[in-house]
Amino acid sequence: MAEEPQSVFQLPPSSAAGGEGLPEVSPEITTPEPPSSAAVSPGTEEPAGDTKKKIDILLKAVGDTPIMKTKKWAVERTRTIQGLIDFIKKFLKLVASEQLFIYVNQSFAPSPDQEVGTLYECFGSDGKLVLHYCKSQAWG
Amino acid sequence: MEEDEFIGEKTFQRCCAEFIKHSQQIGDSWEWRPSKDCSDGYMCKIHFQIKNEPVMSHPGTSTHGQTCLPMEEAFELPSDDCEVIEAPAASQVIKYEYHVLYSCSYQVPVLYFRASFLDGRPLTLKDIWEGVHEFYKTRLLQGPWDTITQQEHPILGQPFFVLHPCKTNEFMTPVLKNSRKINKNVNYITSWLSIVGPVVGLNLPLSYVKATSQDE
Numbered sequence: 001m002a003e004e005p006q007s008v009f010q011l012p013p014s015s016a017a018g019g020e021g022l023p024e025v026s027p028e029i030t031t032p033e034p035p036s037s038a039a040v041s042p043g044t045e046e047p048a049g050d051t052k053k054k055i056d057i058l059l060k061a062v063g064d065t066p067i068m069k070t071k072k073w074a075v076e077r078t079r080t081i082q083g084l085i086d087f088i089k090k091f092l093k094l095v096a097s098e099q100l101f102i103y104v105n106q107s108f109a110p111s112p113d114q115e116v117g118t119l120y121e122c123f124g125s126d127g128k129l130v131l132h133y134c135k136s137q138a139w140g
Numbered sequence: 141m142e143e144d145e146f147i148g149e150k151t152f153q154r155c156c157a158e159f160i161k162h163s164q165q166i167g168d169s170w171e172w173r174p175s176k177d178c179s180d181g182y183m184c185k186i187h188f189q190i191k192n193e194p195v196m197s198h199p200g201t202s203t204h205g206q207t208c209l210p211m212e213e214a215f216e217l218p219s220d221d222c223e224v225i226e227a228p229a230a231s232q233v234i235k236y237e238y239h240v241l242y243s244c245s246y247q248v249p250v251l252y253f254r255a256s257f258l259d260g261r262p263l264t265l266k267d268i269w270e271g272v273h274e275f276y277k278t279r280l281l282q283g284p285w286d287t288i289t290q291q292e293h294p295i296l297g298q299p300f301f302v303l304h305p306c307k308t309n310e311f312m313t314p315v316l317k318n319s320r321k322i323n324k325n326v327n328y329i330t331s332w333l334s335i336v337g338p339v340v341g342l343n344l345p346l347s348y349v350k351a352t353s354q355d356e
Contacts, residue, residue, distance in 0.1 A: 063313075063317070107349070
């Protein structure tokens with residue numbers, strides 16, 4: 001997939017409501033209220049490096065999962081997979097009974113407590129971590 | 141129409157063999173156990189975990205986390221007005237056993253598991269539920285058709301807890317289809333276990349991901 005022309009957006013902290021969630025919403029109005037720990041603002045982020053606190057994540061949908069309009073996010077290294085899943089679910093407005101899985105390398109689901117920073121170090125390339133996400137009715 | 145979401149028993153055994161090969165490389169202690177007549181078998185792993193017992197914590201210490209006790213406190217000299225510091229008592233260590241079997245009726249792998257204290261006392265279903273990661277609890281409790289139940293182990297004939305496999309294809313199919321599109325080699329067992337394992341406290345080290353890539 002080619003580099004997204006859109007800007008990289010900051011992932012709000014898990015307590016924030018994560019935007020409108022409609023696929024056709026343009027990136028500029030998905031920004032929730034600015035949290036204390038991370039500036040949430042659109043705008044070009046400089047390339048993520050090893051020493052930066054945030055890493056770039058590119059989210060790709062699998063199957064018939066809704067595609068997020070904003071695919072590229074700057075996320076704190078310490079954000080867990082669980083936090084990321086909660087965010088995407090809110091962003092896509094999934095109901096509680098729907099499960100969302102995140103995969104690294106398109107095939108492996110990291111455990112919920114896994115930090116994205118670690119995944120970036122192991123599987124990141126070209127300055128970003130590609131994660132696939134998939135909606136499923138799998139669990140209860 | 142869904143296609144190819146099931147795996148045959150031979151593929152199951154082959155994937156397990158590859159999985160175990162990597163497990164041996166990283167010392168993850170999975171092993172294959174053939175059944176008595178050696179026609180089939182299962183993957184097995186035993187894992188010990190220290191369970192957090194709040195009643196044993198000595199005053200002033202915050203006990204947190206389930207998998208380790210703060211080692212500094214375990215060896216600290218007791219002060220005059222404190223209780224003797226708890227060392228991990230035998231009753232606090234839990235032995236988890238995870239078995240991966242093939243289900244002929246569902247044509248998918250199934251995760252069987254049991255847990256007991258070192259003195260042999262088994263954990264109850266209630267204890268098991270309490271051990272389920274918070275992240276999954278709500279969802280599991282919502283669905284009676286996809287929960288943890290107790291069943292007889294098909295090969296050992298002993299009671300085990302089982303993560304019901306009826307929805308396995310639903311979450312495996314998109315992953316497999318997606319990988320097939322780009323001709324990516326996916327070890328079904330590795331993918332499947334990475335999804336179901338964390339529900340019951342079994343987390344796969346990330347090196348399993350790299351192992352799959354190297355097989356391509």
